[in-house]
Amino acid sequence: MTTPALFLSRRLRKSPFETRSHKGATGASVYNHVVLPSVYISLEEDYWHLREHVQIWDVACQVQVEIKGPDALELAEYLTPRDLSKIVPGQCMYVPLIDEKAGIINDPITLCLAPDRFWLSISDSDVLLWVKGLAVGAGFDVEVCDPNVFPLSIQGPKSETLLSRLIDEPVGDIRFFRFIETQIAGIPLVIARTGWSGQGGFELYLSDSSEGERLWDIVTEAGADLNLRPGCPNLIDRIETGLLSHGNDMTLDNNPIESGLDRFFKMGKTADYLGREALERIAEAGCPLKMVRLVVRGDPARNPRETYPINLAGTDLTGCVTSITYSPRLECNVGMGYVPSDHAEVGTELAIALPDGIVTGRIADKDWQTGEN
Amino acid sequence: MTTPALFLSRRLRKSPFETRSHKGATGASVYNHVVLPSVYISLEEDYWHLREHVQIWDVACQVQVEIKGPDALELAEYLTPRDLSKIVPGQCMYVPLIDEKAGIINDPITLCLAPDRFWLSISDSDVLLWVKGLAVGAGFDVEVCDPNVFPLSIQGPKSETLLSRLIDEPVGDIRFFRFIETQIAGIPLVIARTGWSGQGGFELYLSDSSEGERLWDIVTEAGADLNLRPGCPNLIDRIETGLLSHGNDMTLDNNPIESGLDRFFKMGKTADYLGREALERIAEAGCPLKMVRLVVRGDPARNPRETYPINLAGTDLTGCVTSITYSPRLECNVGMGYVPSDHAEVGTELAIALPDGIVTGRIADKDWQTGEN
Numbered sequence: 001m002t003t004p005a006l007f008l009s010r011r012l013r014k015s016p017f018e019t020r021s022h023k024g025a026t027g028a029s030v031y032n033h034v035v036l037p038s039v040y041i042s043l044e045e046d047y048w049h050l051r052e053h054v055q056i057w058d059v060a061c062q063v064q065v066e067i068k069g070p071d072a073l074e075l076a077e078y079l080t081p082r083d084l085s086k087i088v089p090g091q092c093m094y095v096p097l098i099d100e101k102a103g104i105i106n107d108p109i110t111l112c113l114a115p116d117r118f119w120l121s122i123s124d125s126d127v128l129l130w131v132k133g134l135a136v137g138a139g140f141d142v143e144v145c146d147p148n149v150f151p152l153s154i155q156g157p158k159s160e161t162l163l164s165r166l167i168d169e170p171v172g173d174i175r176f177f178r179f180i181e182t183q184i185a186g187i188p189l190v191i192a193r194t195g196w197s198g199q200g201g202f203e204l205y206l207s208d209s210s211e212g213e214r215l216w217d218i219v220t221e222a223g224a225d226l227n228l229r230p231g232c233p234n235l236i237d238r239i240e241t242g243l244l245s246h247g248n249d250m251t252l253d254n255n256p257i258e259s260g261l262d263r264f265f266k267m268g269k270t271a272d273y274l275g276r277e278a279l280e281r282i283a284e285a286g287c288p289l290k291m292v293r294l295v296v297r298g299d300p301a302r303n304p305r306e307t308y309p310i311n312l313a314g315t316d317l318t319g320c321v322t323s324i325t326y327s328p329r330l331e332c333n334v335g336m337g338y339v340p341s342d343h344a345e346v347g348t349e350l351a352i353a354l355p356d357g358i359v360t361g362r363i364a365d366k367d368w369q370t371g372e373n
Numbered sequence: 374m375t376t377p378a379l380f381l382s383r384r385l386r387k388s389p390f391e392t393r394s395h396k397g398a399t400g401a402s403v404y405n406h407v408v409l410p411s412v413y414i415s416l417e418e419d420y421w422h423l424r425e426h427v428q429i430w431d432v433a434c435q436v437q438v439e440i441k442g443p444d445a446l447e448l449a450e451y452l453t454p455r456d457l458s459k460i461v462p463g464q465c466m467y468v469p470l471i472d473e474k475a476g477i478i479n480d481p482i483t484l485c486l487a488p489d490r491f492w493l494s495i496s497d498s499d500v501l502l503w504v505k506g507l508a509v510g511a512g513f514d515v516e517v518c519d520p521n522v523f524p525l526s527i528q529g530p531k532s533e534t535l536l537s538r539l540i541d542e543p544v545g546d547i548r549f550f551r552f553i554e555t556q557i558a559g560i561p562l563v564i565a566r567t568g569w570s571g572q573g574g575f576e577l578y579l580s581d582s583s584e585g586e587r588l589w590d591i592v593t594e595a596g597a598d599l600n601l602r603p604g605c606p607n608l609i610d611r612i613e614t615g616l617l618s619h620g621n622d623m624t625l626d627n628n629p630i631e632s633g634l635d636r637f638f639k640m641g642k643t644a645d646y647l648g649r650e651a652l653e654r655i656a657e658a659g660c661p662l663k664m665v666r667l668v669v670r671g672d673p674a675r676n677p678r679e680t681y682p683i684n685l686a687g688t689d690l691t692g693c694v695t696s697i698t699y700s701p702r703l704e705c706n707v708g709m710g711y712v713p714s715d716h717a718e719v720g721t722e723l724a725i726a727l728p729d730g731i732v733t734g735r736i737a738d739k740d741w742q743t744g745e746n
Contacts, residue, residue, distance in 0.1 A: 005377070
């Protein structure tokens with residue numbers, strides 16, 4: 001079934017780059033009330049290009065939530081089990097946010113702009129309302145607002161070369177998950193070595209939306225001989241890289257331990273945080289399910305509209321596939337999903353119910369190996 | 374510029390009606406993380422059909438937020454300046470939700486299911502996070518959850534005839550903004566005389582998503598001789614009817630007084646509510662801007678991607694158009710927007726900056742009359 005074209009109105013917040021980024025996009029989604037291109041030429045063409053060259057991405061949908069004021073750090077700590085006590089200005093941290101039951105609200109990257117000022121660069125849910133609600137309800141002395149910041153991303157192996165043509169600072173000095181405040185052609189920007197791909201790159205946080213088109217054009221021109229073209233977060237690359245997508249791979253119904261996000265934090269941080277009791281109980285009891293990577297040979301599978309059920313041969317235990325796509329490089333389907341924790345070893349065979357029938361998959365390691373010959 | 378096709382994944386929550394409702398939809402948006410069809414044949418064709426017949430709408434995007442427990446009413450009251458003290462089970466009320474500065478968070482319809490159990494049938498923002506944040510932060514003794522309810526709407530002048538064929542209860546007994554709990558072909562439903570059109574109709578709240586397609590087919594079959602077809606909230610009808618759209622006509626930056634939502638409540642309710650102080654200050658000082666209806670003769674105007682600026686002849690005062698579309702019935706453009714409160718009389722001439730040039734408009738009354746000959 002073909003899907004309808006996007007119908008735009010003021011309600012879908014305008015990206016300052018959209019006159020450029022929507023051109024040539026053949027598929028798009030909506031993310032944080034902003035249009036997010038999903039495909040340009042094809043998932044496969046976009047994927048190969050991203051791995052070889054550099055792309056410019058309109059990720060204005062990565063909306064920022066600003067927390068500012070005397071209690072800003074205390075509130076930021078309260079939102080996540082990750083320890084933020086050592087965060088310094090110029091640093092980014094990936095912070096799963098949880099609710100009182102340890103359900104995952106969102107999984108932003110926080111940027112520490114000053115000891116009393118943070119941005120949360122969010123995935124697709126209205127974190128502004130969550131943080132405001134908590135702050136107002138519990139009486140934190142902070143301002144929580146949407147600072148109207150619009151990220152533009154450059155991703156791919158040539159992104160460092162590209163950025164070095166655009167800023168005065170030595171690009172090599174920007175460490176992974178660090179940012180600097182600088183400018184390109186007089187346009188003030190926060191530039192971080194972050195981004196939603198496995199190919200390396202930078203995110204340029206633009207505050208002055210009136211400069212969006214100029215910034216896009218300057219970056220595009222500077223990358224002309226690098227085979228730069230517009231792109232977007234690519235489904236194949238993001239699954240291969242193991243980047244979890246909130247809403248796809250984890251929801252409010254999942255906790256960070258079963259989703260494997262606990263690799264980003266240690267239990268038992270000092271500062272108070274919401275959901276501590278629930279999360280400690282889960283950590284102690286263990287999770288019935290665990291997120292794994294999986295490989296399915298055979299025909300290309302469509303990414304699920306809902307989860308695909310997983311059955312384990314010879315048992316009554318079930319799980320589900322949350323994301324899957326065909327990798328033209330690995331020549332198999334690569335996916336993510338939840339399986340019973342006791343059956344999460346690499347190589348375990350899984351029966352997966354795709355819409356067109358049941359197929360066999362195997363749990364894979366981080367290099368997508370399943371232990372098969 | 375043509376817009377790209379919608380790219381679907383699990384993150385855009387699946388409507389139980391979508392195998393039916395997406396068929397024939399030529400335009401769609403995303404609303405509360407759910408696909409909302411926006412156009413079938415054309416805005417104009419859809420509009421005329423809605424005014425003459427009956428349409429079946431997939432409005433699964435009208436997500437519910439459930440508030441349940443000993444403090445449910447107290448929390449519901451806390452969210453809105455509207456007095457809920459006399460609400461009874463079976464009653465719906467339109468309740469603008471505001472924040473501590475009296476900014477509009479959302480404008481749901483609340484359904485009172487029991488004295489300690491409410492649904493908020495929301496417009497496009499994650500009210501679940503707002504209400505949970507407030508409840509957790511301030512310690513209300515409630516459960517706040519997404520009850521997984523999927524509304525299907527039947528709208529248009531023949532909707533009463535249609536519904537009378539489907540339920541045993543006398544449809545005439547369901548008053549405006551009231552609901553009953555009943556069933557259609559064994560499918561339990563909450564059915565309310567509400568809906569996002571000016572043509573009358575009902576909303577059927579489905580809890581068992583596995584029955585979505587069957588419900589759709591039963592309703593469709595029962596309406597075959599009524600010229601029933603799939604439809605959706607129609608831009609022309611909703612502007613003509615004066616229905617405000619959150620995200621289009623008002624945002625967190627607007628308060629309910631300037632947006633004219635204060636006609637739904639009286640200031641000074643007894644129960645405590647967030648934003649009372651701010652709202653009372655605004656009520657006392659008066660708002661610089663006020664929402665009005667407006668008419669623009671001439672060529673059809675496109676609905677704005679951002680607001681269109683309004684200037685008032687002979688003054689420095691400005692306002693903006695938030696929604697506008699061409700009405701084939703009134704043979705002019707009808708819109709809504711904000712103008713300086715001192716210049717809000719019907720007939721006032723406005724200079725409106727559309728993308729293709731400046732046009733003249735006039736403030737209109739509720740019947741779209743401007744006092745011109």
